[in-house]
Structures are given as C-alpha cells and as structure tokens.
Amino acid sequence: xxxxxxxxxxxxxxxxxxxxxxxxxxxxxxxxxxxxxxxxxxxxxxxxxxxxxxxxxxxxxxxxxxxxxxxxxxxxxxxxxxxxxxxxxxxxxxxxxxxxxxxxxxxxxxxxxxxxxxxxxxxxxxxxxxxxxxxxxxxxxxxxxxxxxxxxxxxxxxxxxxxxxxxxxxxxxxxxxxxxxxxxxxxxxxxxxxxxxxxxxxxxxxxxxxxxxxxxxxxxxxxxxxxxxxxxxxxxxxxxxxxxxxxxxxxxxxxxxxxxxxxxxxxx
Numbered sequence: 001x002x003x004x005x006x007x008x009x010x011x012x013x014x015x016x017x018x019x020x021x022x023x024x025x026x027x028x029x030x031x032x033x034x035x036x037x038x039x040x041x042x043x044x045x046x047x048x049x050x051x052x053x054x055x056x057x058x059x060x061x062x063x064x065x066x067x068x069x070x071x072x073x074x075x076x077x078x079x080x081x082x083x084x085x086x087x088x089x090x091x092x093x094x095x096x097x098x099x100x101x102x103x104x105x106x107x108x109x110x111x112x113x114x115x116x117x118x119x120x121x122x123x124x125x126x127x128x129x130x131x132x133x134x135x136x137x138x139x140x141x142x143x144x145x146x147x148x149x150x151x152x153x154x155x156x157x158x159x160x161x162x163x164x165x166x167x168x169x170x171x172x173x174x175x176x177x178x179x180x181x182x183x184x185x186x187x188x189x190x191x192x193x194x195x196x197x198x199x200x201x202x203x204x205x206x207x208x209x210x211x212x213x214x215x216x217x218x219x220x221x222x223x224x225x226x227x228x229x230x231x232x233x234x235x236x237x238x239x240x241x242x243x244x245x246x247x248x249x250x251x252x253x254x255x256x257x258x259x260x261x262x263x264x265x266x267x268x
Contacts, residue, residue: 001039003031007046014054015069019062019142020198020224023069033068059194063144070219074111076118076155076162079214079246083122085264090210090241091126094133099209102134106235108197108213110139113150114159115212117182120189121163121171138208140195151192153182197228205234214263215245222252229255236267 012023043049053061107116116139123135141147160168172180217225242265257265
C-alpha cells in the first residue's frame with residue numbers, strides 16, 4: 001500500500017487548512033505511522049481512508065490521526081521553571097490583591113492532563129483548604145483520546161514520582177499496585193473541553209490571566225503561529241501572561257506581546 005503524491009497532498013492540505021498542522025515534508029512519517037492503522041481499519045488504499053476521514057463529522061477519526069502524527073509527550077512538572085514563575089509572579093501577587101472574579105488560567109494544549117493537574121495542585125498547595133481567592137482552570141486539547149485520559153486522571157507510580165512528595169500524598173489515591181488517581185477535589189477544579197486552536201471561532205476575548213500554550217507551535221508554520229499568537233493575545237486580560245515551550249519563541253512573529261523572559265510573554 002503506497003501513499004500517492006495526490007493523496008499525500010489531499011491529506012496535508014486537509015490537516016493544514018483545518019488544524020494548522022504542517023505535514024508537508026512528512027510523507028515518509030505519515031506512511032510509516034498510518035500504514036498499519038489504515039490496514040487494520042479495513043482499507044485497501046490510502047485514498048479510501050482519506051475519503052472517510054474528510055467525511056467524518058464526529059471528529060473521532062481526526063482525533064486518532066492527530067494522536068498518530070503528533071507526539072502527546074508530556075510529564076508532571078515539565079519545564080518546572082514555568083511553575084516557579086506562575087507561583088512567584090501570578091499566584092502570590094494575586095493573594096495580596098485578588099483580581100475581580102478570581103484568577104483564570106487556560107492550559108491550551110493539555111494533552112493527557114499533567115499540565116493542568118500541576119497547575120491545580122500548585123494552587124491547592126498554596127491556597128490550602130480555605131482559599132481567599134478563586135482560581136478557575138480550563139484545559140483543552142485537539143485529541144479526544146488525550147482528553148479522555150486527562151479526565152480519568154489515572155497515572156502510573158513512575159509518573160507521579162516526579163512530583164513533590166507531599167503532592168503525591170495529598171492529591172492522589174492509590175487504586176492498585178501500579179496506578180494512582182487524582183483526587184476528586186483537584187479534578188473538579190478543572191474544566192476539560194475539546195478545542196481546536198486553529199478555529200477562528202470559540203475564542204473568549206480578554207478572559208484569562210495566564211495561558212499555558214507550551215510545545216504547540218513546533219507543529220505549525222510561521223503564518224499559522226502568527227494567527228495563533230494574535231488569538232492568544234486577545235484571549236488574555238491586559239497584563240496577562242502567555243507561557244510557551246522553552247524551545248519556542250515569538251521573536252519572528254511580529255506580535256504585540258512584551259517579552260518577560262525566555263518563553264514567557266506579557267500582554268501590554
């Protein structure tokens with residue numbers, strides 16, 4: 001089974017136009033990662049599979065495809081300096097002068113949940129049982145499978161070993177020899193939802209104090225990232241922070257953001 005140039009262009013155009021994901025130089029990767037899946041689904045060629053993908057209105061097939069072609073690689077306390085910044089420059093100052101309506105945080109590419117749960121646990125560790133300030137956390141992703149795992153909140157012992165010991169003790173319950181589950185209070189503090197960052201609709205203007213959008217722009221080209229950064233800018237409150245991946249930068253995108261430090265930007 002071969003991915004013809006015509007079907008390769010159809011697939012890459014579909015993914016770029018609808019999801020912003022640039023796969024134009026990934027023909028070998030696509031063939032390698034999709035061949036077995038396409039066969040297991042009962043298709044005898046890529047054309048039939050792509051036809052079905054484009055006609056699927058549920059989004060299930062696209063979600064599976066995104067999982068196959070991108071890497072949902074994440075772990076607890078990834079790029080830990082970002083959480084230090086969030087604590088020192090956002091949570092603690094907000095405690096002294098609580099914002100009207102509380103703090104609003106968005107994990108814009110939440111994957112399997114480690115990032116929003118870290119945010120929620122950090123907030124709980126600082127504010128304690130009787131918070132003087134409300135913190136609402138929204139977590140979104142393009143992968144429905146990743147969101148399903150995130151909502152379940154079940155992680156292996158090895159995964160939670162990276163967390164501060166008190167967090168593991170206070171915010172998880174053991175469910176068997178190998179796995180632990182996030183406690184209900186932490187789960188309830190996060191609203192998980194499906195969201196495609198390439199959509200032009202569904203954005204909430206001026207809502208968030210902090211947006212984590214880390215290790216997402218690596219999948220997009222400059223024009224897509226320029227549009228994404230504009231939408232993220234508009235979704236922040238004045239003075240709000242955008243936190244991107246340590247290996248990412250907005251320097252070539254001509255945005256209105258003020259650079260605070262590497263991978264941290266502020267809405268003027």
